[in-house]
Amino acid sequence: MANRIITISREFGSGGRTVGKMTAEKLGIHCYDNELLEKIAEESGLAKEYIAERGEYTPRGGWLATAFADRSVNGLSVQDYLWTVQRKLILELAEQESCVIVGRCADYILDGKADLLKVFVYASMEKRAERIVKLYGETSETPEKRLKDKDKRRAAYYQFYTDMEWGKAQHYHIAVDSGTLGIDRCVDIIASLY
Amino acid sequence: MANRIITISREFGSGGRTVGKMTAEKLGIHCYDNELLEKIAEESGLAKEYIAERGEYTPRGGWLATAFADRSVNGLSVQDYLWTVQRKLILELAEQESCVIVGRCADYILDGKADLLKVFVYASMEKRAERIVKLYGETSETPEKRLKDKDKRRAAYYQFYTDMEWGKAQHYHIAVDSGTLGIDRCVDIIASLY
Numbered sequence: 001m002a003n004r005i006i007t008i009s010r011e012f013g014s015g016g017r018t019v020g021k022m023t024a025e026k027l028g029i030h031c032y033d034n035e036l037l038e039k040i041a042e043e044s045g046l047a048k049e050y051i052a053e054r055g056e057y058t059p060r061g062g063w064l065a066t067a068f069a070d071r072s073v074n075g076l077s078v079q080d081y082l083w084t085v086q087r088k089l090i091l092e093l094a095e096q097e098s099c100v101i102v103g104r105c106a107d108y109i110l111d112g113k114a115d116l117l118k119v120f121v122y123a124s125m126e127k128r129a130e131r132i133v134k135l136y137g138e139t140s141e142t143p144e145k146r147l148k149d150k151d152k153r154r155a156a157y158y159q160f161y162t163d164m165e166w167g168k169a170q171h172y173h174i175a176v177d178s179g180t181l182g183i184d185r186c187v188d189i190i191a192s193l194y
Numbered sequence: 195m196a197n198r199i200i201t202i203s204r205e206f207g208s209g210g211r212t213v214g215k216m217t218a219e220k221l222g223i224h225c226y227d228n229e230l231l232e233k234i235a236e237e238s239g240l241a242k243e244y245i246a247e248r249g250e251y252t253p254r255g256g257w258l259a260t261a262f263a264d265r266s267v268n269g270l271s272v273q274d275y276l277w278t279v280q281r282k283l284i285l286e287l288a289e290q291e292s293c294v295i296v297g298r299c300a301d302y303i304l305d306g307k308a309d310l311l312k313v314f315v316y317a318s319m320e321k322r323a324e325r326i327v328k329l330y331g332e333t334s335e336t337p338e339k340r341l342k343d344k345d346k347r348r349a350a351y352y353q354f355y356t357d358m359e360w361g362k363a364q365h366y367h368i369a370v371d372s373g374t375l376g377i378d379r380c381v382d383i384i385a386s387l388y
């Protein structure tokens with residue numbers, strides 16, 4: 001496979017998605033984030049909102065909370081069905097073109113199957129809190145609580161499907177603190193490694 | 195404090211020490227690695243070999259194995275005495291000059307006390323095994339076993355004195371896989387961030 005794929009794993013609120021988009025623009029390749037969501041929605045028949053939430057996070061209350069509530073598709077839980085569709089589409093994308101893929105365990109799914117640059121983007125709690133309030137506004141929950149909840153559920157999702165610890169430097173080729181280095185510098189570094 | 199300090203935390207065999215030395219050369223600043231060892235030896239009166247081993251690693255067999263065997267200095271265990279000397283010297287260095295400091299929990303010791311760029315250098319088991327055999331030769335233990343032992347004891351040391359998890363991306367401003375990116379590229383990236 002000659003395509004070169006950048007996978008961006010990111011902490012919620014770190015600006016990793018923006019880093020992915022800007023890097024792709026700089027390199028003249030596609031960034032699959034929202035577009036990937038749409039492809040998954042089309043292929044799976046599931047709602048985009050459901051996929052956005054359940055394609056990267058364990059449900060609030062943990063897996064058990066929905067184990068019996070979820071309907072099944074072809075004998076799989078909806079969650080596992082979504083995983084198989086995501087996985088298939090990500091593998092297809094990597095066959096088709098060089099691109100940036102944000103999130104969705106693409107680093108794990110493509111490991112050993114494509115020419116990968118695996119990136120992790122993170123930032124301090126303070127910087128992320130600042131960012132999510134600016135982007136998504138205030139809610140009744142403090143930004144710290146929202147971030148902790150997201151972190152926990154994303155890590156649990158990753159662990160469940162990949163059996164690896166999320167956010168451990170050693171899983172990635174490079175890991176960058178976007179809060180300290182700034183988005184632009186992260187983009188420059190990643191693009192220079194491509 | 196106007197000095198800018200780069201701390202390099204590194205996995206054994208990753209070439210992190212070389213990355214530190216080359217980055218310092220490129221920036222025209224000092225790299226404290228062996229020189230720091232010598233300073234600690236002079237200040238503490240302990241042997242360099244002892245410091246190299248016990249200033250970053252828990253003893254083989256864990257802390258308990260030596261808790262009673264170690265003599266004490268001023269009422270501290272030798273291990274704790276060494277830690278206080280290391281800590282003092284690292285803080286002094288940061289006051290004196292901009293520099294690169296390799297290992298010895300300098301990232302933790304200087305956090306919030308200096309203008310820091312905290313770097314973590316790591317590589318896959320295969321790449322590190324290759325490197326240590328080339329550098330230090332074969333021994334009766336497999337390189338993988340030597341690396342696992344070093345990793346475990348370094349992580350335990352770090353955890354004991356800093357109460358943080360060693361090698362977690364979020365502790366650093368940037369983390370680089372020297373095995374994939376190559377030493378030169380790591381040096382370029384770090385120097386560009388300085």
